Amino acid sequence: MTTVSRTFDVRPAPDLVIAYLKDFGNAEDWDPGTESCTRLDSGPVQVGSRWHNTSKIAGVSTELEYTLEQLTDDTIVLVGRNDTATSTDTITVVPSPDGPGSRITYEAVIELSGAAKVADPIMKIVFEKIGSDTEDDMTTVLNRLQG
Template identity: 75%
Template sequence: MTTVSRTFTVEPSPSVVIAYLQDFGNAEQWDPGTERCTRLDSGPVRVGSRWHNVSKIAGMTTELDYELTELAGDRIVFVGRNDSATSTDTITVAPHGTGSEVTYEAVIEMKGAAKLAAPLVKLVFEKIGSDTEEDLTNVLNGLVG
């Protein structure tokens, strides 16, 4: 199992950050690996909403179906699954001055033969974590004003 976590501050209030991040389709704007993220259901975003995510990571295309499993106050949890991995992305948002402190934690569990790649996965996802932090900070700060 690989865990990557980043904590950073942004200008928008927690309510603005939560409203934006609860729609995983927005990952196309802030996740450097995401090529497409398509909603699989309709209506308001709620626990149980699902997205199909196509990403390119280390030159390889991977597809996961994500579900919003928790949306409670300051916390959002998405779980993505395919045949070779499960990714649990937990986002916590707290007030910080007039803005927010965001903690984004991704836990990637490889399945079957893919477990052999776990040490490489950690290195790749640490780099992706840094890139995601930078992109997400820029996108969230762009929501102000």
């Protein structure tokens, strides 16, 4: 199991950040590994909403089906699954203690299964790099949001 976590501040208020990030289709804009992320259902984004995500990580394409498992005023939990991995992404958004804006904590827990487990030590290094790139991209994209 690999866990990667980042905490950082952005200018928009928490409600605007949650409204944007709960739609995982927006991952195409802020997740450097995501090549496409397509909604599988329709209607308002809510617990149970699903997306088909195609990512390229360390040159390898992978597809996961993500489900919005939890949505509150300050927390989003998305769980992606396929035959070899489960990725649980928890995004917590609270008012920034340093002034206006939001403090975001993004934690990704990646559990490899079966033969893929042997790659765990290597994946920790890869996902730490992706975590830093995601923080940079997410900060840039979120700071463009208008309230």
